[in-house]
Amino acid sequence: MILHILTTPPTSEVAQQVEQAIQAGDTLLLTEAGVTAALNPDLHCWTQADYAVFLLEEDLVARGLASLAASHGLATVDIDGFVALTEQHPQSVTWY
Numbered sequence: 170m171i172l173h174i175l176t177t178p179p180t181s182e183v184a185q186q187v188e189q190a191i192q193a194g195d196t197l198l199l200t201e202a203g204v205t206a207a208l209n210p211d212l213h214c215w216t217q218a219d220y221a222v223f224l225l226e227e228d229l230v231a232r233g234l235a236s237l238a239a240s241h242g243l244a245t246v247d248i249d250g251f252v253a254l255t256e257q258h259p260q261s262v263t264w265y
Contacts, residue, residue, distance in 0.1 A: 171195045172258035179206040183264050193219040200225040207238040
């Protein structure tokens with residue numbers, strides 16, 4: 170069970186590498202530019218069911234995407250939730 174933290178846009182080459190590396194039961198946390206995934210609710214990360222996906226609220230707010238994420242029903246966590254995710258996962262990988 171790994172926490173994957175993606176900091177780049179969901180259309181980046183790095184995001185494609187994450188898609189290849191992530192396993193069932195893992196968790197994907199989208200931060201920084203990764204929260205632009207809220208712009209496209211049809212992305213694979215939202216339509217699959219093998220792993221949990223969250224957006225970091227503070228980065229959504231900073232980019233003016235919080236209401237869009239909420240209207241699409243996308244799961245979010247705040248900084249405390251981010252910390253909780255790191256505590257729940259024995260390993261984490263940050264993708265830049």
